Amino acid sequence: MTTFQVPTLAQMTAEGKAPEVLFWVGCAGSFDDRAKKITKAMAKILHHTGISFAVLGTEEGCTGDPAKRAGNEFLFQMQAMMNIQVLNGYEVKHIVTTCPHCFNTLKNEYPELGGNYHVEHHSQFLNRLLNEGRLKIEGGSFKGKKITFHDPCYLGRANDEYEAPRALLEKLDVSLKEMRRCKKNGLCCGAGGAQMFKDAEKGTAEINHVRADEAMETGAEIVVAGCPFCNTMLTDGVKNREKEAQVQVLDLAEMIALAEDL
Amino acid sequence: MTYLPNILFIAALATAIVVFAKKVGRIRKNIGLGKDTDRSDRPSDRLQNMLRVAFGQSKMQARPVAGVLHFIVYVSFLIINIEVLEIIVDGIFGTHRVFAPFLGSAYVPIISAFEVLAVLTVVAVLIFWWRRNVSKLDRFHKPEMKGWAFTDANNILYIELVLMFAFLNMNALEANFADAHHSFLISQYIAPLWSGASEWGLHFGERLFWWVHILGIFAFLNYLPYSKHFHIILAFPNTYYANLEAKGRFENNAAVTKEVALMMDPSADPFAAPAPDADAPIERFGAKDANDLSWANLLNAYTCTECGRCTSECPANLTGKKLSPRKIMMDTRDRIEEIGQNIATNGSFLDDGKSLLGDYITNEELWACTSCNACVQACPVDIDPLNIIMKLRNFATMEESSAPGALNAMMTNVENNGAPWPFNQMDRANWINE
Numbered sequence: 001m002t003t004f005q006v007p008t009l010a011q012m013t014a015e016g017k018a019p020e021v022l023f024w025v026g027c028a029g030s031f032d033d034r035a036k037k038i039t040k041a042m043a044k045i046l047h048h049t050g051i052s053f054a055v056l057g058t059e060e061g062c063t064g065d066p067a068k069r070a071g072n073e074f075l076f077q078m079q080a081m082m083n084i085q086v087l088n089g090y091e092v093k094h095i096v097t098t099c100p101h102c103f104n105t106l107k108n109e110y111p112e113l114g115g116n117y118h119v120e121h122h123s124q125f126l127n128r129l130l131n132e133g134r135l136k137i138e139g140g141s142f143k144g145k146k147i148t149f150h151d152p153c154y155l156g157r158a159n160d161e162y163e164a165p166r167a168l169l170e171k172l173d174v175s176l177k178e179m180r181r182c183k184k185n186g187l188c189c190g191a192g193g194a195q196m197f198k199d200a201e202k203g204t205a206e207i208n209h210v211r212a213d214e215a216m217e218t219g220a221e222i223v224v225a226g227c228p229f230c231n232t233m234l235t236d237g238v239k240n241r242e243k244e245a246q247v248q249v250l251d252l253a254e255m256i257a258l259a260e261d262l
Numbered sequence: 263m264t265y266l267p268n269i270l271f272i273a274a275l276a277t278a279i280v281v282f283a284k285k286v287g288r289i290r291k292n293i294g295l296g297k298d299t300d301r302s303d304r305p306s307d308r309l310q311n312m313l314r315v316a317f318g319q320s321k322m323q324a325r326p327v328a329g330v331l332h333f334i335v336y337v338s339f340l341i342i343n344i345e346v347l348e349i350i351v352d353g354i355f356g357t358h359r360v361f362a363p364f365l366g367s368a369y370v371p372i373i374s375a376f377e378v379l380a381v382l383t384v385v386a387v388l389i390f391w392w393r394r395n396v397s398k399l400d401r402f403h404k405p406e407m408k409g410w411a412f413t414d415a416n417n418i419l420y421i422e423l424v425l426m427f428a429f430l431n432m433n434a435l436e437a438n439f440a441d442a443h444h445s446f447l448i449s450q451y452i453a454p455l456w457s458g459a460s461e462w463g464l465h466f467g468e469r470l471f472w473w474v475h476i477l478g479i480f481a482f483l484n485y486l487p488y489s490k491h492f493h494i495i496l497a498f499p500n501t502y503y504a505n506l507e508a509k510g511r512f513e514n515n516a517a518v519t520k521e522v523a524l525m526m527d528p529s530a531d532p533f534a535a536p537a538p539d540a541d542a543p544i545e546r547f548g549a550k551d552a553n554d555l556s557w558a559n560l561l562n563a564y565t566c567t568e569c570g571r572c573t574s575e576c577p578a579n580l581t582g583k584k585l586s587p588r589k590i591m592m593d594t595r596d597r598i599e600e601i602g603q604n605i606a607t608n609g610s611f612l613d614d615g616k617s618l619l620g621d622y623i624t625n626e627e628l629w630a631c632t633s634c635n636a637c638v639q640a641c642p643v644d645i646d647p648l649n650i651i652m653k654l655r656n657f658a659t660m661e662e663s664s665a666p667g668a669l670n671a672m673m674t675n676v677e678n679n680g681a682p683w684p685f686n687q688m689d690r691a692n693w694i695n696e
Contacts (some may be wrong), residue, residue, distance in 0.1 A: 006694045025690070027681040036693045043694075057691035061680030069633050070669045071548065071655030073515040075676055077522040085526075108511035113519065153634040158510025184639055185324075188577040193633030197682055198668035201630040204582030211577075 004047045008057035009090050019054040021046075021125070022092050024106065026099035027062050028228035034235065035098075035228035041257035042098050042122055048262055049135050053096075059086050063105040070194040077113065080105075084115035094118045096125040098253055100154035100227045101192075107159070121155050123165040123226050123252050130171060141259050143173040148220035150179070150211065150234060151186035152227035165226050165252055172259055177218035187211050189225075189233035196229050212237025216247055223249045264356075271353035271476075278480035285487040289564055292602035296557035301503040308502045311644070316501040321642040325571070328393075331386040335422070338379035339494070342429070345376050349476050362444070374447035377433065380426045381448055387426075391419045401570030404579075406589040411490070411568055418491045425478045431456075432471035438464050493567035497643040500565040503558055504644035509635045512652055517545060548656025551617040552597040555650060562645040563595035572637035572647060578630040585630035587637035587647035593622035594650060619654045628654055629666055 012019055023046060028035040046053045064079030087095075095117050097103050107119035120128070129135035149169060155161050162183045169176055181187045190200065190207030200206060212234050215223040223238070225231045228251070235249045250258075301308075314320045319336065323329040348361045362369045394402045394415060402415070433449035435456050436442060445453075456464065486492045524530050549555050552563075572587035573579050579586050597618045605611050619628070631651045638646050659665045665673070672682045680687045 006691075008691065025693075027683070030690045030693060031681060031683055031685045036696070039693055055691065055694075057694075058688050060690055061687065062676045062682060064676070066682050067673055067676050068512060069652075069655075070665055070673060071652070071657070071659030072665075072673050073518045073547065073656055074522065074660060075673055077515075077518050078525070079676060079680070081522055081526050104508075104510040108508050109514065112514045153632070153636075154510050157635040157639050159508050185575070185636075187580075188632045188634035188636065190577060190632060193631050194669055194672065195632050197672035198629070198666050200581075201578070201583045201585075201626050203578070203630075207577045207581050207632070210581060 006043050006047075007054045008059070009054040009092075010057070010059065012054045013090060017052070018091070019052045021051060021053050021094045021096050022087075022090075023053050023055050024095050024097035024099075024102055025055055025060060026097060026102040026228070028232075029098055030060070032228060032232070034232060038098050038228055038231070038251040038253055041251065041253040041262070044257050044262040045126065045135070045253060045260070048260060049129060051129075051134070056086065061086075063102045063110075065101040065105045066194040066197060068105070068109070069192070070197075076109075080110055080113050080115065084110060084113055087115060087117065092117055094120075096120050096122055098122045098226075098228065098251065100152040100158075101229070104154040104158050121159075121161065121164070121226065123155070123168055124161060126252070126256065127164040127167050130168070137168075137171045137256060137259055140173075141261075142222075142255065145174050145222060146177055146218070146220050147174045147222040147224055148177050148179055148215050148218040149182070149224045149226075150189065150215060150230055151183055152225065152230050153186070153188050153192050155226055156186055157184060165224070168252055168256065169224065172255060174222075177220055179214045179218055181214060187214060189227075189230040191229035191233045196232075206237075206240075208233035208237040209240050210237075212241060216241065216243060221247060222255075223247060224252060224255060225249060226252050268354060268356045274477060274480055275350065275353065278483055282484050282487070285484070288602065288606075289487055289492075292598050293557050293560045293564060295553045295598060295601060295605075296555050296560040297553075299556035299558050301558060304506060307506055308504075311504055311506065312498055312502040315504075315642070315644055316497040319642070321644075324640070324642075328569075331389055334379070334382045334386045335390075338383040341379055342376050345373070345429070346476070346479060349472070353476060359444070370444055370446060373433070373444070377430060377446050377448035380429055384423060384426050387419050387422050391416070394419075401574040404570065404573060404586055404588070406586055406592055407568070407570070411592070414489050414491075415568070417485070418489065421478065421482050421485065425475060425482070428471045428475035428478060432468055432475060435459075435464050435468040435471065439468075490567045493565050493643060496561065496565040500561055501644045503561060505558075505646055505649070509638055513649070515547065515656070518547065546657065547660040548658070549650070549653035550619050550657045550661070551601070552594050553601055553611075554657070555594065555618075555653060559594065559646075559650050559653075560598050562647075562650075563591050563598060565643055566591040566595065566645055567643075568592065569642065571640040571642065572645070575636040575640040577632055577634060577636065583627075583630040584624070585627040589627070590623060590647045590650055591645060594618060597622050619657060623654060625658065625664065628658060629669075 009022060023042065025039050029039040061083055062079050063083060064076035067079065068076035095106055100121055103119055103121045106117060126135060130137065147169065149165055151162060166176065188207060189211050215234060223234055225234055231249055231251055238244050238247050238249060319333055322332055348359065351360045352358060365372060393399045430449050430452055433446050434452035437445050437450055437453040438456050438459065440461055456467065459467065486495065546554065552560065568588055570588050576585065576587055601611060604614060628651060633648060635648060638648055675682050675684050679685060
């Protein structure tokens with residue numbers, strides 16, 4: 001991975017430089033082995049486009065999303081205030097993140113606590129770069145491949161963004177098969193609201209198994225997600241049905257990195 | 263003696279209005295038991311939202327069958343009320359079809375149009391009844407729909423049938439009068455059924471149906487506040503006062519912000535701060551009982567018509583968990599009603615040892631929510647069950663420390679090392695060199 005340097009904001013600031021955008025990696029993106037691949041894909045794309053970017057590195061902390069959704073407003077606000085101090089200290093203006101939970105919290109819940117930034121989910125950011133001609137995607141390797149897109153709740157319903165990820169996929173020339181429940185009616189993967197960190201209550205099925213079934217019913221060879229948690233949940237769902245040899249679960253950033261052979 | 267019907271009518275009308283107003287006042291008071299929340303911003307957006315969602319029924323159409331049928335009943339309700347206005351004027355002044363001379367040749371087509379709507383309503387209501395009682399749509403038969411909820415739903419359908427039946431037959435009987443002036447599109451075909459009756463019998467029957475129709479409407483009006491059907495009124499204020507922010511933006515707790523700011527301020531001396539107001543009641547974080555919720559939450563609860571679209575979209579409910587967003591709303595309404603009754607009986611609230619969280623909504627339901635907003639999206643009248651769930655979680659976690667153990671472990675990690683998993687914060691950038 002060290003073919004290029006990923007600078008931290010501390011390093012850049014020490015050199016008297018300011019990046020165009022801060023890449024907010026998030027906890028999953030920093031620590032989860034599967035999500036780290038998404039992080040690396042995103043870093044490669046950023047490097048490829050030549051945009052000056054930085055990460056916070058060890059100065060980044062959980063946005064507080066899972067704490068807030070688990071009812072712990074104290075812990076959430078402590079995390080938020082600490083992050084806001086760091087972000088405001090560096091005079092950060094623009095943030096991109098591959099995690100819809102970080103995206104939602106930074107965008108919607110930080111302003112009231114004094115953190116005002118232009119926050120974009122990577123699907124929005126990359127789509128904008130495409131439209132501005134700063135990123136070019138050749139669809140070659142995915143041409144005609146049957147894929148389906150799972151709308152992350154915190155990107156879709158929570159923030160009404162359904163088109164940016166689809167516009168990116170369109171550029172990859174894939175054959176997009178929508179699930180019965182998609183966009184506004186998309187079914188949750190089962191991880192939101194801090195469910196990722198606990199066992200589900202007693203029921204008749206696991207939410208991620210049901211959602212993985214819905215994704216596979218489309219006949220898709222690749223299930224695309226835009227969230228590290230959805231990615232984990234859907235990967236588990238596919239494995240549970242013993243379909244991991246036939247069906248891949250990938251992030252939007254990984255799709256683009258693969259298409260561009262990065 | 264000739265004025266007896268007028269007097270009886272005016273008495274019935276006045277009683278209906280007074281009793282209704284009294285009950286509505288009670289509900290208003292109950293909603294007022296909620297905590298304050300500011301929904302006075304963006305009035306023009308709010309008006310637009312109300313016109314689109316409540317008046318225009320935009321979210322109903324997500325399910326076309328129910329959407330179209332509901333639209334028929336709704337339009338018919340709005341329009342047939344013009345006829346009710348005529349009936350009320352007739353009733354007060356002892357006139358008969360007082361609008362006819364004013365509307366002239368338009369009168370017959372107008373009443374005929376009402377009759378067409380009445381027939382369409384009967385058809386729609388019968389299909390609704392079928393869906394509920396025969397084809398047994400899953401969402402109408404969840405555990406919370408037993409008992410009164412189920413009876414109530416059918417009662418509404420029966421009342422609507424009786425009203426439409428009376429309206430059509432009233433016109434049909436009149437068509438048989440020796441001096442009949444009007445013949446309307448639908449009732450002319452019902453008229454032959456009554457043709458054998460005597461002139462006295464026809465007049466008596468016409469009056470009977472006239473009274474059944476209007477007294478039925480008065481009764482229905484007073485049934486509304488006890489029924490889920492109250493949504494026909496509250497859908498309008500509820501959509502006006504709906505949350506217009508992004509659904510992902512959960513409310514900020516300002517009381518916590520104050521505490522956190524104090525904790526993070528190195529120069530703050532907690533002992534130097536004077537007690538702000540020693541007599542002020544101690545505010546609890548989040549909501550334990552229905553009156554800890556906001557008035558907007560309580561308005562939501564009274565608006566809910568128990569259609570169950572929220573529950574049928576809920577990922578937890580779809581996978582057999584106990585959580586049902588509709589039940590959250592029904593529980594909230596039932597509990598605030600109980601609190602209101604308690605206050606009315608005792609002068610002020612007398613502790614009954616019960617609370618919304620625990621006695622109505624269990625922890626098992628509370629912790630099954632994925633906060634995915636599917637319920638909020640699905641609600642045709644912009645009810646937000648998720649907001650209530652989050653306030654209950656605030657209480658459970660911050661006041662009772664009763665969150666599931668795994669979540670407590672996650673929160674400890676966030677607190678200690680800035681991530682939900684037990685990784686060292688210093689390893690956050692390791693991915694760069696891996």
